[in-house]
Amino acid sequence: MRLQSFGAACTVTGSMHLLTLDGGRRILIDCGLFQGSGALEARNHEPYPFDPADLDAVILTHAHLDHVGRLPLLVNRGYRGPVYCTPPTAALAETVLLDSARLQLEGYRQHLRHARRQAREDEVLPPLYDEEDVHRALDLLRPVLEFGQAATVAGLRVTPYRAGHILGSAYLLLEDAGGRLIMSGDLGHRAGGLQLDFTPPPQADAVVLETTYANQRHRAWPETLAEFRDVLCGAVRAGGxxxxxxxxxxxxxxxxxxxxxxxxxxxxxxxxxxxxSPMAARATRAYFQFGDELVPEVRDALRSGEDPFAPSTLHEVLTGDESQRLNRYDGPAIILAGNGMMTGGRIQHHLRHHLWKPGTRVVIVSYQSPLSLGGQLVAGAQTVEVMGEEVAVRAQIQTIGGFSAHADHDDLLAFLETAGCPHVWLVHGEVPVMQAFLPELAARGLKGDIVPDRQDVDLLGSGFSGGRPPGLGLEPGPEGLKVAADE
Structure with missing residues (x-):
């Protein structure tokens, strides 16, 4: 099995991995959108280095935008084959992709208005796709993958297992005559949250492993809850x-x-x-539909007719006008709004109205790309640009890491424990994080390499075409760690 990664290689976003099998069969694992900095998001507009019409199949590991967000573009550019996923992923993908098309159109119109004032409208990139493209992509979904049950996809034996990341998320065991490969997708943290823990993997010859938090240990769930409680109570006392x-x-x-x-x-x-977040409100319906996939506490509440996602003071804000009126609301309140990295969405106008007020608390519970607005706030920026306006940062910025839906350092090592002694290929992480994780693998007798962007890799055989790129691998040896010879 040969791999080329056109996203989530040496970065944490835009997952798109092209597998080429014997006989030239080609399967795309995920088709995600780049999110974060402008440079990353510009990659969404690049032409594909392969012909989408030549693909035999697409498999989606889960419905986050950075794993499914370029699927309508793939269809727009010629793909007509099946798209395999779990039933919950299909339900969530519809919500995610329709919302993405709407936001792209809104953003395009806004940027075009601003550009016209400067006679620079030719510089504004059009939306990647529209709702028609989304519906054409949704028509290709084949939600037939069930945890633990093997299916045949383009002649390849595919078995999805519970990944524990979000509703419906799966990692994949891929088998053919050449060997056994695990594609991790995104793995979940094993403590707290709504999802059941990931299933320990079967043995494999190679594992393509996500590494978002490979250099961190998340705070224990009880400590996370206590910190969240204290932050909320302090903010209520501040009145903001x-x-x-x-x-x-x-x-x-x-x-x-x-x-x-x-x-x-x-x-x-x-x-x-x-x-x-109208999208969050719509997505929650899938959690009711597939409640048996959730942890017993939530599953049992749903079975009894209780709504486990509705605090007694909850108000769903559906229209843009209602969202704007929140800025005139007097008194303390909790506002949950997208998007998580603050690169767009309704959270931006709340930040513009409240970030400069000392009584405001911004509670960050998600991964922040270093160059995103959220990343700037985490780094301690004194002023930031929000919706084209410079805003002073007088609010308290508080980060709570224990809510992460991603596996941490210990989770990733635990995942590998039952996989035998595979060659571990690292993706979906920042390069310094992956480089720091390589010695951990070598110390456990595992060969590890970082998957380079766009380069062809033989996952089960010779490895890199033309030699390993410098700095992307370490191997175990009789005298401990050693840098691979071709470095």
Missing amino acids: KILVPSFAIERSQTLLHTLKALMDSSEVPRIPVFLD
């Missing part, structure tokens, strides 16, 4: 707004469930909670 940038899928539902529990137990005052 509590802004929680949140991704619409999984993070919003986890936060709503947590807020309900804290308020029901009187650990947090019952102040208004505004869910300013």
Whole structure:
């Protein structure tokens, strides 16, 4: 099996991995959107280095935008084959992709208005796709993948297993005459949250492993809850707004469930909670539809007719006008709004109105790309640009890492424990993070390499075409760690 990665190689976004099998069969694993800095997002507009019409199949590991967001573009450029996924992923993908098309059109119109004032409209990139492209992509979905059950995709034996990241997320065991490969997709953290833990993997010859938090250990769930409670109570005493940038899928539902529990137990005052994310509201329906996939506490609540995602003070904000009116709301309130990295969405106008106020708290519970608006706030920026306006940062910025839906350092090593002694190929991580993780693999007798961007790699055989790029691998040896000879 040969791999070329056209996203999530040496970065954490834009997952798109092209597998080429014996006989020239080609399967695309994920088709995600680049998110974060302008330079990253510009890659979404690049032509594909392959012909989409030549693909035999697409498999989606889960429905986050950075894993499915370029699927309509793939269809627009000629793909007509099947797109395999789990049933929950299909349900969530519809919400995610339709929202993406809408936001792209809104952003295009806004940028075009500004550019026309400077006679620079030719510089504005059009939307990647429209709703018609989305519906054509949705028509190709084949939600037939079930955890633990093998299926045949373009002659390849594919078995999905529970990844524990978000609803419906899977990692894949891929088997043919050449060997056994695991594609991890995104793996979940094993403590707290709504998802059941990932299934320990079977043995494999190679593992393509995500490494988003390979250099970190998440805070324990009880400590995370205590920190979140203390932050909320302190913010209520300050009398300001509590802004929680949140991704619409999984993070919003986890936060709503947590807020309900804290308020029901009187650990947090019952102040208004505004869910300013129509997409999150729509996505929550899938959690009702597939409630048996969730942890017992939530599953049992759903079976009894309770809404585990609805604090008693919850208000869903559906229209743009309602969202704007929130800025005139007097008194403390919790506002959950997208997007999670603050690069767009309704959270931006809340930041513009409240970031300069000392009483405001911005509670960051998601990964922040270093160059994103959220990344700038985490880094301690004194001023930031929001919606074209320079805004002073007088709000308190507080980061709570334990809400992460991504596996941490210990989770990743635990995942590899049952996989035998595979060659581990690292993706979906920043290069310094992956480089720091390589010695951990070598110390456990595992050969590790970082998958380079766009380069052809023989996953089960000779490895790199033309030799390993400098700095992308370490091997175990009888005298301990050694840099691979071709470096």
